Amino acid sequence: MHVTRGFTGRPRVLDPGLPPGQYDAGDDWPVLSAEVTPDLAPADWSFRVDGLVAEPHTWDWEAAHALPASGYEGDIHCVTGWSKFGVRFGGVSLDCFLALVRPHVSATHAVAYSHTGYSTNLPLADLTGGRAWITWEYDGTPLAPEHGGPARLVVPHLYFWKSAKWIAGLTLLDHDEPGFWEGNGYHARGNPWEEQRYSGD
Numbered sequence: 097m098h099v100t101r102g103f104t105g106r107p108r109v110l111d112p113g114l115p116p117g118q119y120d121a122g123d124d125w126p127v128l129s130a131e132v133t134p135d136l137a138p139a140d141w142s143f144r145v146d147g148l149v150a151e152p153h154t155w156d157w158e159a160a161h162a163l164p165a166s167g168y169e170g171d172i173h174c175v176t177g178w179s180k181f182g183v184r185f186g187g188v189s190l191d192c193f194l195a196l197v198r199p200h201v202s203a204t205h206a207v208a209y210s211h212t213g214y215s216t217n218l219p220l221a222d223l224t225g226g227r228a229w230i231t232w233e234y235d236g237t238p239l240a241p242e243h244g245g246p247a248r249l250v251v252p253h254l255y256f257w258k259s260a261k262w263i264a265g266l267t268l269l270d271h272d273e274p275g276f277w278e279g280n281g282y283h284a285r286g287n288p289w290e291e292q293r294y295s296g297d
């Protein structure tokens with residue numbers, strides 16, 4: 097519901113698409129990185145899923161692109177307050193990767209980690225059911241390096257810090273294990289609709 101699209105930058109407190117405490121960033125797409133943007137070529141990128149799975153597997157750029165294309169079109173919400181409406185990411189659904197490694201029944205959580213060392217934890221249920229993607233396109237063009245290119249995780253129904261840039265892999269666990277921000281006071285799950293910003297929220 098983007099009825100006030102023309103008034104970018106104004107708080108849209110009545111917009112049902114805006115979670116509590118968020119504002120519309122309009123056409124801006126802020127860059128939030130704890131690290132220096134890595135110089136990571138597609139040829140050097142890989143994505144691995146291991147931990148509590150039947151068959152750990154690593155995909156290179158070509159193998160990942162051979163999986164069925166899928167994407168997300170909708171909104172994203174950063175815990176610092178900005179939301180961005182109607183973004184478009186292209187890549188592959190995490191369901192495809194997970195189907196190939198076959199998670200063990202005991203797997204309940206995952207740690208997503210980046211080629212840079214960044215990490216973030218998620219319940220496995222938030223990564224399945226067509227709600228999470230490994231993406232390499234934004235608006236139909238290659239994802240920019242500062243936004244996580246060549247490839248990033250996108251889990252748009254949670255605060256955007258869960259969407260690890262320069263994604264390198266997922267380790268499936270039978271317990272929750274805090275990642276980078278979660279170990280620094282941020283919420284374990286980060287549901288923007290419940291304003292789960294900090295641990296204790």
Ligand SMILES: Nc1nc2c(c(=O)[nH]1)N[C@H]1C(S)=C(S)[C@@H](COP(=O)(O)O)O[C@H]1N2
Pocket residue numbers: 125126127128129130131174175210212214242243244256257258259260261262
């Ligand atoms: N590797 C890595 N991924 C990351 C971050 C980071 O610092 N490093 N920041 C997170 C945060 S806090 C947000 S809001 C989004 C920002 O993505 P953007 O810079 O493309 O807007 O990336 C998330 N993924």
Ligand SMILES: [Mo]
Pocket residue numbers: 128174175176256257
């Ligand atoms: Mo963020």
